[in-house]
């Protein structure tokens with residue numbers, strides 16, 4: 001009998017009530033929510049069999065702590081489709097797509113290089129890039145607001161925010177060379193490529209992985225994958241060539257900014273192919289996730305005007321009306337920090353993380369988890385656990401205040417020391433966490449200092465239906481808001 005109290009019920013196949021099956025079949029439901037509901041019936045850790053494959057789904061913070069953190073040497077590998085690892089990322093021995101590579105020396109040495117370029121100290125050095133990108137975001141919004149807001153009944157922020165997150169990452173990688181205007185076709189092509197690459201996680205490719213026999217029947221995606229790869233080589237390879245040329249001509253050190261690629265090229269550890277795949281991974285992993293967090297945040301603020309006003313008041317009290325908040329103001333803007341944590345808790349952009357895999361056989365609570373088993377971290381379920389977050393569906397920033405005051409964003413390895421697990425945990429924890437947090441803080445603090453985000457009707461913005469229920473990134477459905485300047489001097493701030 002399913003138990004909701006015993007965290008580890010006996011391992012036995014459990015059946016959903018027949019009517020439950022029918023309802024699930026009729027109504028599309030995101031996988032993370034489906035897994036969460038199953039976990040309430042059968043317990044926080046369960047296995048599902050998908051054709052030839054077994055997946056173990058972890059739905060509790062305790063199981064993530066037990067396996068992903070404490071048994072990290074076994075539970076930190078990957079077992080992703082060959083299409084991703086080899087067709088797109090050229091495999092661990094040649095390529096640089098370490099996010100998708102199995103746990104081992106190749107992943108470790110590439111991860112070390114990524115880590116050294118993205119530690120907090122480096123992010124502080126890149127601060128002028130964030131200041132400049134944040135101002136560009138505000139200028140673009142200000143102009144669009146005047147042009148479209150009245151005519152179109154509100155403004156969709158999607159393209160502006162995507163432009164901000166993607167150009168911030170590109171500027172950190174390549175420095176001042178990457179000055180793309182919004183609407184630049186090259187930039188949109190790069191966005192489109194990332195989306196096409198993400199479709200490898202999509203149903204057809206996954207079906208063929210689960211039922212290998214289908215690989216003989218279904219049309220091969222190889223040509224499509226090679227086309228994506230060639231276009232990535234064109235775009236990122238072109239930037240790399242331009243960067244190298246600039247670096248060679250930079251005899252007095254004024255032409256090329258301090259940036260990730262400069263360190264990597266001077267370090268001389270990576271081949272061109274590895275460097276290119278590195279950038280692809282940074283942009284792929286970092287731009288959509290950060291953008292969707294900002295889009296959720298604006299939607300939540302428009303739905304919760306009192307909370308929005310409280311953040312604005314905090315900015316006025318701590319920073320004042322005559323300047324925009326800077327990185328140095330982050331520690332004093334504690335309520336805004338809570339709002340950002342709560343947004344990431346309620347709407348984690350990667351709700352099922354990136355699938356892990358075991359690199360050895362392992363026994364957990366008497367169950368054998370064989371080598372190469374895919375292990376899914378259901379961050380969505382953990383974030384909705386009422387024992388950790390009372391009234392979990394409520395947007396309640398105050399629940400993080402104690403953490404913010406105590407630690408002020410010092411992350412450690414145990415799951416209980418974190419306000420949420422949106423960046424995952426353990427050895428594979430998001431390597432871009434400091435970049436993402438700074439980027440979110442800079443944009444959110446500036447947007448909320450300048451504008452009141454107002455809904456275009458009395459109806460709340462829909463925060464329940466994602467843009468694409470099958471996509472690995474959880475982004476809100478398209479919405480529009482009005483941007484009301486907070487005071488007469490707003491334009492002079494940027």
Ligand code: HEM
Pocket residue numbers: 098099100111114169281282283285286287289290293348349350353354355356377422423424425427428429430431432433435436
């Ligand atoms: C709000 C923004 C972001 C969120 C919520 C997020 C979340 C995540 C999550 C859940 C994972 C999977 C960890 C695991 O396997 O357990 C991950 C991995 C990763 N993230 Fe992020 N991420 C964000 C932004 C970024 C940025 C800005 C970058 C870099 C520029 C980045 C680079 C990576 C990389 C390279 C990995 C793979 C790490 C590995 O396999 O060793 N992410 N991220």
